Amino acid sequence: MEDRGTGFESEPELDEGSIVARAQDGDLAAFEQLVVVYQDRLFRLAYRMLSDRGEAEDVVQDALTATWRGLPMLQDVRAFGGWAYRLATNRCLDLLRKRSAHPETITDLEDLRSATEFRATYGPAGSDPAYEAETAARQDSLTTLLNTLPPEQRACWLLREMHGRSYAEIGATLKISQSAVRGRLARARHEIAEGMSEWR
Secondary structure, three states, X not given: OOOOOOOOOOOOOOOHHHHHHHHHOOOHHHHHHHHHHHXXXXXXXXXXXXXXXXXXXXXXXXXXXXXXXXXXXXXXXXXXXXXXXXXXXXXXXXXXXXXXXXXXXOOOOHHHHOOHHHHHHHOOOOXXXXXXXXXXXXXXXXXXXXXXXXXXXXXXXXXXXXXXOOHHHHHHHHOOOHHHHHHHHHHHHHHHHHHOHHHO
């Protein structure tokens, strides 16, 4: 008889709900798998929201710690992803509310430069120096525009456009209706389209 071990790595690929259920039963390996899946996603969201690497790392740690502590109370194992995004987004919004009125700017653009979603929008990276310079300038423009959006508009745009969250999930995260999500998203898209018009 084949030794399948105690972990889930040797089993056929499990869906996320099954992994969450195992984590709820105290399986640390299952929770570590969830951390591997979500920590980079949550970091990208938090970093784009806050423009501060240290604060973004703290947000991810807080969000993942909260998910571990709250796992026994999670009713629907399929809701884990939306829950993790909600915890991280709300922590970001809390931090933004506490900040002074100083404009924040992203000083380290590597996160946006390496984002596959951004490359998909503007085409594949090439080795042409002129192309690379133009791509960097586009990214700088997008970064500047994101920093000018009100925090909840920025959150709507990032959650929808960069993380593919549904209107319902975004509404639950921000505690607003789906129509309010659509309105804020429309305003954010309009601002970004206007600001990025020179790059069309």
